[in-house]
Amino acid sequence: MGLLRMLLVRPQTISSLGARLGRHAAWVRHHIKVLETAGLVQLIETRTTGNYTEKFYGPTGAAFTVSMLIRPDGGTTSSIVALVSHDLAVELLADDDGDGVPITAAVTGSLDGLIGVRQGLADIAGCHLLDTDTGEYNVSYAKHLFPDRDVVLVTLAHREQGLIVPAGNPRALSSLSDIVEKHGRFVNRNRGSGTRLWVERALSQQRIDAAQLIGYETAVSTHTEAAACVAAGTADVAVGIAAVAERFGLGFVPLFTERYDLVMSEEIYQAEEVARLVGRLHTRAFRRSVARLSGYDPTSMGDERRLAI
Numbered sequence: 001m002g003l004l005r006m007l008l009v010r011p012q013t014i015s016s017l018g019a020r021l022g023r024h025a026a027w028v029r030h031h032i033k034v035l036e037t038a039g040l041v042q043l044i045e046t047r048t049t050g051n052y053t054e055k056f057y058g059p060t061g062a063a064f065t066v067s068m069l070i071r072p073d074g075g076t077t078s079s080i081v082a083l084v085s086h087d088l089a090v091e092l093l094a095d096d097d098g099d100g101v102p103i104t105a106a107v108t109g110s111l112d113g114l115i116g117v118r119q120g121l122a123d124i125a126g127c128h129l130l131d132t133d134t135g136e137y138n139v140s141y142a143k144h145l146f147p148d149r150d151v152v153l154v155t156l157a158h159r160e161q162g163l164i165v166p167a168g169n170p171r172a173l174s175s176l177s178d179i180v181e182k183h184g185r186f187v188n189r190n191r192g193s194g195t196r197l198w199v200e201r202a203l204s205q206q207r208i209d210a211a212q213l214i215g216y217e218t219a220v221s222t223h224t225e226a227a228a229c230v231a232a233g234t235a236d237v238a239v240g241i242a243a244v245a246e247r248f249g250l251g252f253v254p255l256f257t258e259r260y261d262l263v264m265s266e267e268i269y270q271a272e273e274v275a276r277l278v279g280r281l282h283t284r285a286f287r288r289s290v291a292r293l294s295g296y297d298p299t300s301m302g303d304e305r306r307l308a309i
Contacts, residue, residue: 011058052198084126086222109192128194137259150266153305160295163253188233242295
C-alpha cells in the first residue's frame with residue numbers, strides 16, 4: 001500500500017523507492033512485481049544512460065478502491081456471510097443465533113451485495129432495488145446478475161421509507177422539491193444503495209438537478225448514520241427508514257414502502273445452515289420482534305420467489 005501510494009504521486013524507480021523507504025532494492029522489486037501482477041502497477045518508461053538503465057514504474061489508474069473479505073475454505077460450513085443494504089431486521093436476524101447458526105452481515109449497497117454473491121464473496125445479499133418498469137423489487141436485478149444460476153429470493157419484510165427530519169419538522173418538508181426550495185441541508189446514502197438509487201430516480205422523474213440539493217455529495221453508509229446527522233444538526237433531512245427516525249426521536253414523512261429480500265443461489269438455499277436461518281423467519285418470536293420496528297410489516301416474511309435458468 002505504501003509503494004502504491006507513492007507511485008500514485010509520480011512514477012519512480014526501484015532505487016528511488018528503496019531510498020525513500022530505507023529498503024533494499026530486491027525487497028522493493030519483489031513487491032513491485034506483486035503489484036504489477038495484480039494489474040495495479042506497470043512499467044511506463046525506460047531510460048538508458050551509457051551502461052545504466054533506469055525503469056520507471058507508475059500506477060495503472062489515478063486511484064483505486066480496495067474491497068476484501070476473508071473467509072475460511074469450504075463455503076458455509078460453520079457461518080453464513082451476508083452482504084446487505086443496511087436494515088434493522090437483518091441486525092435482529094444476525095443477533096438471534098439461538099439455533100447455533102451465526103450470520104456475519106457486512107453493510108454495503110444493495111447492488112454491491114448482489115455482485116458480492118455473484119463473485120463468491122458472500123452467501124446472501126440483502127437488497128431493496130426497485131425496477132420502475134415493472135414495479136417489482138429485486139427480481140430483474142437478480143435475473144440480470146445471475147442469468148446462469150437458479151436463484152431464490154426470500155422476503156424479509158416490507159418497510160417504510162421517507163424523509164427523516166428534526167422533531168416537529170420545523171421546515172415543513174414533504175418532498176425532495178421542498179428540500180431544494182427551502183434550502184435544506186441533505187445527507188445522502190452511499191452509491192449503489194437502494195435508497196440512493198431511489199433518490200436518483202426520483203430526482204430524474206421530478207427533473208431536479210442533484211446539484212441543487214445542498215449536501216448531495218455527503219454520503220453515509222447506513223440509515224442510522226443518516227439519522228445521526230439529522231439529530232446532530234449537521235443535516236436538516238435525509239431519506240431513510242421510519243425505524244431509525246423513531247430511535248433518534250426525530251420526525252418522519254412517509255414517501256414509499258419497499259420490499260427487502262434476502263437473495264441467494266439455490267445451492268446456498270439448500271445448505272442446512274441457511275435452511276435453519278430461513279426457518280427463523282417463520283417463527284412467531286422473530287416476526288413479533290420485527291413487527292415492533294416502526295414502519296416494518298412482516299406479513300410477507302419468508303415468502304419465496306424462485307428464478308430458474
